[in-house]
Structures are given as structure tokens and as C-alpha cells.
Amino acid sequence: MRKFEISDAHTTADIGLAVEAESMPELFQAAAEGMFAIILGTGCVEVKTFSQTLTLQAGSVDQLLIDWLSELIYLFDAERIIPVAYHLKVEEGGEKRLHGSLECRRFDPDGERAEHEIKAVTYYRLRIIWDGDRYRCHVVFDL
Amino acid sequence: MIKMEKISAGIWEIPMGAKPGMHVPARILSSEDLIPGIDDAVLDQISNVACLPGIQRYALCMPDAHRGYGFPIGGVAAFDAVDGVISPGGIGFDINCGMRLMRTNLTLEEIRPRLEAIVNELFRTIPSGVGSRGFVTLDRREFRAAMTEGSAWCREHGYAVDSDLERTESGGKVSGADFEAVSDKAVSRGISQMGTLGSGNHYLEIEFLPERGLVDAQTAKIYGIDLPDQVVLAIHCGSRGFGHQIATDYLRVFNNRAAHYGLKIRDRELAAAPITSPDGQAYYAAMACAANTAFANRQVITHRVRQAFEKIFGVGWERLGLLTIYDVAHNIARFEEYRIDGQPRRLLVHRKGATRSFGPDNAEVPAVYRAAGQPVIVGGSMETGSALFAGTQQAEADYFGSTLHGSGRVMSRTQALKIIRGDQLRDEMARKGILVKTANLRELGEEAGCAYKNIDDVSRAVNDLGLSRLVARFHPVACIKG
Numbered sequence: 359m360r361k362f363e364i365s366d367a368h369t370t371a372d373i374g375l376a377v378e379a380e381s382m383p384e385l386f387q388a389a390a391e392g393m394f395a396i397i398l399g400t401g402c403v404e405v406k407t408f409s410q411t412l413t414l415q416a417g418s419v420d421q422l423l424i425d426w427l428s429e430l431i432y433l434f435d436a437e438r439i440i441p442v443a444y445h446l447k448v449e450e451g452g453e454k455r456l457h458g459s460l461e462c463r464r465f466d467p468d469g470e471r472a473e474h475e476i477k478a479v480t481y482y483r484l485r486i487i488w489d490g491d492r493y494r495c496h497v498v499f500d501l
Numbered sequence: 502m503i504k505m506e507k508i509s510a511g512i513w514e515i516p517m518g519a520k521p522g523m524h525v526p527a528r529i530l531s532s533e534d535l536i537p538g539i540d541d542a543v544l545d546q547i548s549n550v551a552c553l554p555g556i557q558r559y560a561l562c563m564p565d566a567h568r569g570y571g572f573p574i575g576g577v578a579a580f581d582a583v584d585g586v587i588s589p590g591g592i593g594f595d596i597n598c599g600m601r602l603m604r605t606n607l608t609l610e611e612i613r614p615r616l617e618a619i620v621n622e623l624f625r626t627i628p629s630g631v632g633s634r635g636f637v638t639l640d641r642r643e644f645r646a647a648m649t650e651g652s653a654w655c656r657e658h659g660y661a662v663d664s665d666l667e668r669t670e671s672g673g674k675v676s677g678a679d680f681e682a683v684s685d686k687a688v689s690r691g692i693s694q695m696g697t698l699g700s701g702n703h704y705l706e707i708e709f710l711p712e713r714g715l716v717d718a719q720t721a722k723i724y725g726i727d728l729p730d731q732v733v734l735a736i737h738c739g740s741r742g743f744g745h746q747i748a749t750d751y752l753r754v755f756n757n758r759a760a761h762y763g764l765k766i767r768d769r770e771l772a773a774a775p776i777t778s779p780d781g782q783a784y785y786a787a788m789a790c791a792a793n794t795a796f797a798n799r800q801v802i803t804h805r806v807r808q809a810f811e812k813i814f815g816v817g818w819e820r821l822g823l824l825t826i827y828d829v830a831h832n833i834a835r836f837e838e839y840r841i842d843g844q845p846r847r848l849l850v851h852r853k854g855a856t857r858s859f860g861p862d863n864a865e866v867p868a869v870y871r872a873a874g875q876p877v878i879v880g881g882s883m884e885t886g887s888a889l890f891a892g893t894q895q896a897e898a899d900y901f902g903s904t905l906h907g908s909g910r911v912m913s914r915t916q917a918l919k920i921i922r923g924d925q926l927r928d929e930m931a932r933k934g935i936l937v938k939t940a941n942l943r944e945l946g947e948e949a950g951c952a953y954k955n956i957d958d959v960s961r962a963v964n965d966l967g968l969s970r971l972v973a974r975f976h977p978v979a980c981i982k983g
Contacts (some may be wrong), residue, residue, distance in 0.1 A: 366913040371702070373914065397631065399943070417757065428749050435742040436689035438632060465632055472631035473943055475700040475983075477594040477745040480570050481752070481769030500570065500594050500745075501701050501914075 360384040362392030372501050373474065378494045382419065383446040385486065385493040386426055386456065393427055394440060396499065398465075399473040405463045407442055414456045419486050422454045427479040427497065438465040474501055503544040505529060511966045514559075515548050522552040522765070527560040530900070532962035535564055538911060538954065542568035549767045550578050554775075555585025557841050557848055561900060563855050564962040565909035565954065569593070571770035574854035577903040580776065582836060582847040586764070587781045588773035589755065589788075591851030593832040594748040596788055597795030598703075598739030599670075600829055600856075600878040600906075602889060603803065605810075606822030609709040609730040609978065615813050616707070620938050620979045622809040623705060627802055628697045629983035630940025635696030637801055644692045645680040648743075651793030652800050660797075660804040667867050669828040670857060673796035675835070679786035683743075684750050687787070691743025691794060696801040700941060700983035702948055703738040705802070708886045708975035717972045720891050723873045724826050726973055733975055734806060734823075735887045736799050737880050739832065744791035751784040776849055785834070785849075792833055799828055826889070827867075827876035831856045831906035839901060850901045858904035858969045860894035877969045879960070881908045883937070884930060884950030886977040888960050895967035904968040908956040914947035922946045930980075939982040948982065 360379035375392040379385040412429060416422040433439040443461035448454070465472070482498040503520065505513040505527075513536060515527040527547040529539060543566050550572055551560040557579045566575030571590020580586055605612075612619070628635055637660075639647065647654040652673020655661035666672045698705060710731045715721060726733070740747075755772035758780055759765075764773060774781040803825060807818035814821060834851045841848075859866050859875040866875045875892035885908070896902050912920075921929070923945035927937045939945045957974075964971050 366915050371910050371914070421753070421756075425753070432686050432690060432746065434632075435745075436686070467630075467632040467634075471941065473941060475631040477701075477742075478749045481756070482570055484769075 360388035362388045362395070364392065364396055373499050375497045375499070377497065378492050380492050382448040382450060382493060385495065386423060386446050386448060387444040389423060389427060389497055390430055390441060390444065393430065393476065393499065396474050397434065397472055397476060407461045407463050410439065410460045410462045412458045416454050419450060419454050420484055422448070422456055423486060423495065423497070424479050424481065424484065426456055431476055431479065434465065440465055476501060502541055503548050505544060511962060515544060520548045520552065523548060524554070525551050525556050525559050527551045527562070529562040529566065530966050530968065531564050532958070532965065534958050535954070535962055539566060540568060543573045546571070546573045547576060549771055550576060550591070552767060553578070553580065553586050553588065553773055554764070555581040557581060557846070561903065563903065563905045563968070565854070565905040565907055565959050567909045567911070569853065571768055572851065572853040575905065575909065576853045577851065577855045577901055579839065579848040579850045579901045582776055582849055585776050585849060586773035587776045587785055587834060587849060588771055588851065589748045589752050589784065590771045591853050592748070592788060592834050593853050594745045595739040595832055596744030596747060596791035597830045598832040599795060599799065600831065600880055601736040601799045601803065602826040602876070602878045602887065603734040603806065604725040604822060604824050604826050605732045605734070606728070607732040608728060609732060612707070612732050612978070616936055616979055619809060619813045620936055620981065622813055623806065624938045624981050626809055627705060627805050627981070629700065629981060631700050633697045634693045637695040639692055639695060641688060641692065644688060647695065647797045648680055648683070648790035648794045649678045650674060651796040655797050655800040661800045665800060665803065665825045668825045669796055670830055671865070673800065673828065675789040675792040677786055678789035678793050680790055682783040682786035683747060683790050687743050687746035687750065690746045691741060694741040694743065695798055696805065697741060698738050698802065698981070698983045699741055700944060703983050704883060705981040706735045706883065706887070706977050707979040708733050708735060708977050710973055711976050714974040714976065716974070717970065720873045720972045723870060724876050724889065724972065725824060726889070735878070735880065736802055738798060738802070740791040740795035741798065743794050747787045747791050751787065754780055788834065792830060795830070796828065827878060829856050829878055837902065848901070850903070852903055854906045855903045856906045857902055858892035858896035859902050860892050860897055863897065866892070877904055879905055879907060879956070881956035882950040882953040883948055883977060883980045883982065884935070885956050886975045888956060888971060889973045889975070890963065890969035891972050892969055893967055896969060900968060905959060905963050908959050909954045910952055911954050912952040917949050917952040918946045920951055921949050935977050936979040937982065941983070945982060
């Protein structure tokens with residue numbers, strides 16, 4: 359099970375996201391779903407999808423999560439790509455790796471509205487923790 | 502909890518011993534009215550800045566300071582160009598976010614009958630909101646030219662005239678830009694966004710000078726503010742996704758390389774590298790590319806504004822007097838020279854949510870303004886309009902030539918929405934005679950005036966401290982928001 363909750367951030371101008379999940383791939387997926395809920399708001403658009411794969415590597419899972427969300431911001435900003443289904447694998451031993459196979463759609467600025475533009479994912483107090491029951495983290499976005 | 506002590510009127514200090522590793526004290530420039538609103542996070546952040554290597558004199562907070570990432574917003578710090586560091590957290594994700602103010606020959610009475618038409622035309626021709634694409638089509642070669650040359654690229658392509666460049670900070674070009682230091686991702690994010698406003702707190706406003714708004718008529722006249730009820734335009738935006746990606750890229754590099762440079766990371770958003778190191782040099786070169794792109798972006802928007810006014814008023818923009826008053830960056834790092842212990846020193850001044858404030862006779866001030874000092878343009882909330890200040894020699898002598906950038910946010914987005922929804926705010930502003938056009942009605946509520954400090958309180962503090970001199974206050978009549 360995974361879930362996210364959008365909250366006030368530490369700065370008054372920005373938005374935070376509390377995320378929890380039973381596994382690391384689910385945590386990464388919930389963080390991405392929460393981020394796109396901030397960008398797009400709620401609502402469902404029926405459109406054609408296409409596949410996209412990506413592989414990321416970082417020295418820590420915290421950095422890997424930042425790289426993952428930053429990659430999705432880049433894909434949205436540069437190519438208007440929005441993931442709608444996720445198949446993620448996170449390798450936590452040694453160098454951390456994420457392998458993602460995504461089903462995506464393209465944002466249509468003429469046909470749909472977005473609510474927020476995210477400039478970047480911040481490092482602000484970002485730390486993934488395992489509380490014995492599930493993974494948790496809080497991500498803050500600069501708007 | 503970090504404690505500060507008042508040392509003189511408007512100046513509070515966090516002494517060097519307040520946090521281990523501080524190289525200099527931190528100073529908070531404020532007023533008795535504003536100081537209770539400075540929260541602990543601002544004090545913690547500015548004292549972290551005081552711990553960075555090579556910092557000179559003080560880490561400074563301007564009167565509009567509020568908490569940010571790494572540096573507080575409204576944070577200023579100057580680092581020795583040889584022994585100091587450069588930090589993306591001291592510049593912000595939106596590199597060269599800034600303000601441009603344009604004058605017109607029009608009065609409020611003259612624009613009122615055509616206000617809706619001009620707002621609709623501006624909204625149609627200047628893309629705003631999330632995912633918007635600009636009207637300037639660039640290939641990679643042209644985009645590289647724009648990021649290297651800034652406003653000069655605009656002039657070459659018919660988007661600017663000589664006086665625009667003359668009245669832009671450093672002529673609209675930060676030297677040292679090198680596109681080789683910019684990632685492909687940054688180029689891909691930025692290449693289609695030239696000429697877009699963006700979203701969040703970015704806007705294009707039509708404002709006018711109310712009778713009570715004129716504070717210093719002589720300086721105002723030098724800046725081109727010389728009519729009762731004169732209409733002006735304020736443009737607030739930056740380098741868009743291009744700058745955001747550059748900041749993201751280099752924060753990652755700097756965090757990974759901190760141990761290599763022997764830098765202690767107190768806050769990953771405050772990651773830094775020595776200015777003279779290969780990483781520091783590369784970030785500076787990339788930051789300069791983003792700064793130039795932002796100058797070009799505001800210039801291209803200026804061109805669109807002129808076209809829109811020409812269409813609606815049926816006369817050339819020159820007859821309408823649509824001239825740039827000035828364009829200033831408020832998220833940037835600049836090499837400048839100051840006297841430290843009586844000796845001239847080249848410093849890299851980081852201004853994050855802070856504006857240059859150069860006084861009379863400074864060679865960087867355009868010749869037409871040199872007697873008055875550099876224009877400083879300050880955005881309030883969309884309900885309160887902008888303020889025009891003049892830079893001072895006191896700011897140069899005491900505060901690394903720096904001043905405020907805005908009124909400073911005090912309320913979160915969700916708090917603001919609990920007080921007023923976007924549609925309610927739009928209707929309320931219409932009743933006050935302010936026409937609002939937005940790509941995003943929800944976000945409009947998040948930017949309500951109640952979410953910001955009172956710009957008059959902040960302006961008074963700035964004036965009293967001598968950071969800059971208030972020249973005029975403008976009142977909004979229309980706002981286009983992303």
C-alpha cells in the first residue's frame with residue numbers, strides 16, 4: 359500500500375508532500391503520483407499512452423529519489439510527458455539504481471489545465487526512513 | 502534557537518559565536534514593525550551562510566527576508582573571488598528572476614476605455630501558465646547565441662532597441678557565459694520557453710502613478726515618470742525551466758563534490774564549491790547563460806508588449822513612449838569590487854531575492870540615470886502594485902550595493918486559499934478597478950495580497966536604512982498572471 363498527502367512546505371511559497379509505502383519502489387511511485395497531483399490537480403484524462411524506460415543511478419536513496427522526481431519534472435517540462443502507470447525496480451545495495459518502465463501520456467496545454475509549475479525538487483530535510491512498518495519521507499518542491 | 506541583538510536603529514546582529522564555524526556575523530536589516538515577523542528559520546539559514554568560506558564582513562538579510570532554501574530569500578553574501586565559494590542556494594532555482602519596469606505616455610484616463618482589449622491582447626500574445634511555449638522559435642545554435650549574448654541577441658533579431666540594452670543591468674549580458682557548461686536537459690527545458698511569463702508569482706501588470714504615489718518628483722522625472730496618472734508596466738519573470746535545470750544539475754554536483762573540496766555541508770541546499778575550482782567556474786558559466794536568457798526573455802516579452810499596444814492604440818510604440826525604465830535581476834551572483842579593510846577586493850556578491858542598489862556616480866549605472874542612482878524595481882503583491890526606488894551610495898558602502906526585491910511572503914498557499922478563492926479574489930479586484938486575467942484561477946487565490954507583507958512597511962524600512970530611496974509607488978489596474 360502506498361499513499362501521499364500534499365501539505366504546506368517549510369517555506370510559505372512552496373508545497374510539501376508526505377509519502378509512505380511498504381516498499382521502496384512503491385515509495386518512489388507514490389512520490390511521483392503526488393508530484394503530478396500538485397502539478398495537474400485531480401482529474402482523469404483518457405488518452406493514448408506510450409512506453410518510456412529510464413535508469414538512474416545515485417550514491418544514496420535520498421539522491422535517487424531527487425534524481426527520479428527531477429527526471430520526471432524534466433520530462434514534463436521539456437516533452438510534456440506524464441506517467442500514468444509505473445513498473446519500478448529499486449536496487450539498494452552499493453550504488454543505488456532505479457529501473458523504470460513507464461506508461462505515459464502527453465500533456466495537452468490546449469485541452470487541459472495544470473495547477474502548479476514545479477521549478478525543482480529540494481533537498482530540504484529530505485530523508486527516507488524505515489519505521490519498522492513502512493518507508494516514509496517528506497519532499498518539498500520549489501514552486 | 503539563534504539569538505540576535507539590536508545594534509542600532511533597523512539593524513540586528515547574530516554574533517559570530519552564535520553558531521560554531523561562523524566566519525562573520527549575520528546582520529538582519531529590518532524595522533521594529535517587521536522584525537517580529539522574522540522567523541527562526543531565517544536566522545538559522547543566514548547564520549549558515551555566515552559559515553561559508555571566504556565570506557566578507559556580514560551575511561545580510563534584507564527587510565523583505567523570509568525563509569528559503571540554503572539562503573533565506575532576501576539574503577545577500579559577498580565572497581572573496583579567490584578564496585571564496587559560489588553556491589546555487591545563494592542564487593535560487595529561478596536564476597535571474599527579475600523585474601522590468603516600462604513607462605508610457607498614456608494616462609489612466611486614456612487607457613481605461615481600451616483596458617480590456619489590451620489585457621486580452623497581452624494575454625493572447627504572451628504565453629503564460631504551466632506548459633506554455635513561447636512564440637520565439639529557436640534551434641540549438643540560436644538558443645546558444647541567446648544564452649551567450651542576452652539582450653544583444655534580442656537587438657540583433659529585432660526584439661530590442663539600443664535604449665533597452667542601456668537600461669538593463671549590465672546591458673542585459675553577464676560576461677563569462679559558456680554554453681558548454683549547460684546540460685542538454687537544461688537546453689531542452691528552455692529552448693521553447695523564450696517569451697513566456699511562467700506561473701507562480703510571475704506576472705505582467707499595468708499600473709499607474711496615483712497622486713499620492715509620487716515621492717521624489719525630481720528623480721522620477723529622470724527615470725521618465727513625468728505625468729499625473731501615468732501608466733507603467735511591470736514584468737516579473739526569470740530564466741524559466743532553463744535556469745531551474747541548471748540549479749538542479751549543479752546542486753547535485755556540488756553535494757557530491759563537497760568532501761573533495763573539504764567543505765562541510767550544513768544544509769544540502771547550501772552546497773557550494775570554490776569559485777576558482779573547475780566545478781565553481783562551470784556553475785558560474787552556466788548561471789551566466791541562465792541570467793542572459795532571463796534578460797532576453799523579459800526583452801522578448803517587452804517586444805510583444807509594444808506590438809500589443811500598437812495594435813490596440815493604432816500608433817507606433819515610440820509615440821506611446823513605451824520605453825524600458827530599467828531591468829534588474831534579483832536572483833543572481835555578480836563579480837563586483839568593494840573595499841574590505843580599506844583595500845579594494847573583487848567579490849562575488851550573491852543576491853537571492855535581493856536587488857542591486859548602486860548609487861549616483863557608479864559607472865555601472867546608465868549615463869542617463871547616473872546623477873540619480875540606479876533604478877530599483879520592487880514588486881509587491883498583485884493587489885498592491887510596484888515601487889520604484891533609487892540606489893544609494895550608502896548601500897554600496899555598507900551593504901554590498903544591495904537592497905530588497907519585493908514585499909516578502911508571509912502566508913502559505915493553502916492558508917491564502919482558506920481566506921479567499923481565486924474566483925472571489927478576481928471579482929473583488931474587479932470591484933477595486935483591477936482587471937485580472939489568469940491561466941490558473943486556483944493559483945490566483947494563492948497569490949492574494951494578504952499572503953504578502955505590506956509593501957509600504959517594507960519600503961519604509963528600506964528608506965530609513967538608506968538601502969535605497971523611495972521614488973514612486975504605483976497602483977495596479979490590470980494583472981496578467983501565469
